[in-house]
Amino acid sequence: MLRTYRQAAEMFGVSERSVGSWWRAYRGGGREALAVRRRRRPGPQELISDEERGTLFQAMADYTPEELLIGGPLWTRAAVRELIRMVCGVVMTERGVGTWLRRHGFSPQRPARRACQQCDEKVRAWLEQDYPAIAARAKTEKAVVAWADQCGLRSNTALPGRFWAPKGRTPVVRVNGKRLRVNVMSAIASRGALWFTVFTGRFTAKVFTGFLDRLARHAGRKVHVIADRHPVHRSKAVRTWLDNNADRVELHLMPGYSPELNPDELLNADLKRHVHASRARSADDLAHETRRFLRRRQRQPHIVRGYFHARHVRYTIT
Structure with a gap:
């Protein structure tokens, strides 16, 4: 059955030009001329054994x-x-x-940052012994494991990322020339819960214990809080408060200089990426934008759960 170039092209899903090339090859060399031949790359073979x-x-x-x-x-x-x-x-x-x-399987990658003061033995003990023990206790007590951290937003921080513009014409964004700052204390759980407080003053033991008190009340059960070794977390006032509230909150301190092990750090990065502190007109404006972003994340538990799937914090999923 004879077919036109167009009919053959529609049948094989190619262009009419390709059909013409095939037909000329067939007329000149028969079926063998249509076989696909893999050609060896020109030049010598790999010189490294x-x-x-x-x-x-x-x-x-x-x-x-x-x-x-x-x-x-x-x-x-x-x-x-x-x-x-x-x-x-x-x-x-x-x-x-x-x-x-x-x-041979290599690719260019952005390096991860690690503090030179980090102790590998303590990190290994945390991953293999300390945290599994905390998770097991929390499961036995039907308690919540919450990862906590604090961060600050400053108006003199540059906008994250790069932006497109014609060569030689650097884009300009109007920012507030005043130095504004707000602080955030937050905690997240692997099932998507998020708790936070936004304040403009210094981070003190009173702020921390007040946050822990609200965290325990909102959770409705005992909370095992995991945080870094900030001086406030180790202060005498905090230890006294914890002793008086041992049935509600238990604090566990991570190895020093190991922020990559805390999934709440990913919330901090998310916050700084989406709240443009440099464009805030006042500290109240910056605090409002920060609270609005964190409330939005509270309504998006799937995003909070996603923090726990980052490569360095997958060990937190039990």
Whole structure:
């Protein structure tokens, strides 16, 4: 049955031009001319052997460029290029190094920040022993586990992110020249609950214990609060209050210099990304915008639950 180019193109879902190319190839070489041939990429095969590649990857895992005296604290294409030259005697371009790294499962990534004062042993103990014990106790007591943290919003903070504009014409946004600041104390639970208080004064033991009191009342049962080692959290006034309210609130302090282990830090980042403090006209205006955002998140428990699925805090999901 004869068909036109258009009918064949509609049948195979291609253009009429492609059908014409196929037909000419068939007339010139028959069925074999229509077979797809995979062509080997021109140029020599990879010059780095499997054994050398394993040595390179092991060196990148065990050492930093600084330790090998060939670069900075992390691996860049230039540093990998020099490592390949030293180990294998192969000279590559930086672009070629990037292609080679991608071929073997590497990708350029924004590094996570870690405090040099962080103690790995204490973090490991927290992940493997301390937190599982807290979660087990809370489950036995039918209590709530709430992750708490405090943060501040300042009007002299730049708008987050970058914005598009013609080259050479930097965009301008009007901001308040006054220095305004509000503070937030918040707590979240893995099932999507969010509690908060917004204040303009200093963060003190009175503010913290007042927040804990309201948290326990709103939760309606005992609360195991997990927070960082802020001086206020360890103050004598807070310890006294906790002793007097041991049946309502129990405070657990995380390892020092480990904010990445607290899912409430993700709420803080979310808050700072969406509340543009630099555009507030007064401290009351900034406090109002902050409360409005946090109330919106209270009505969006699925977003709060999402904080707990970030890579570094998945251990909190029990």
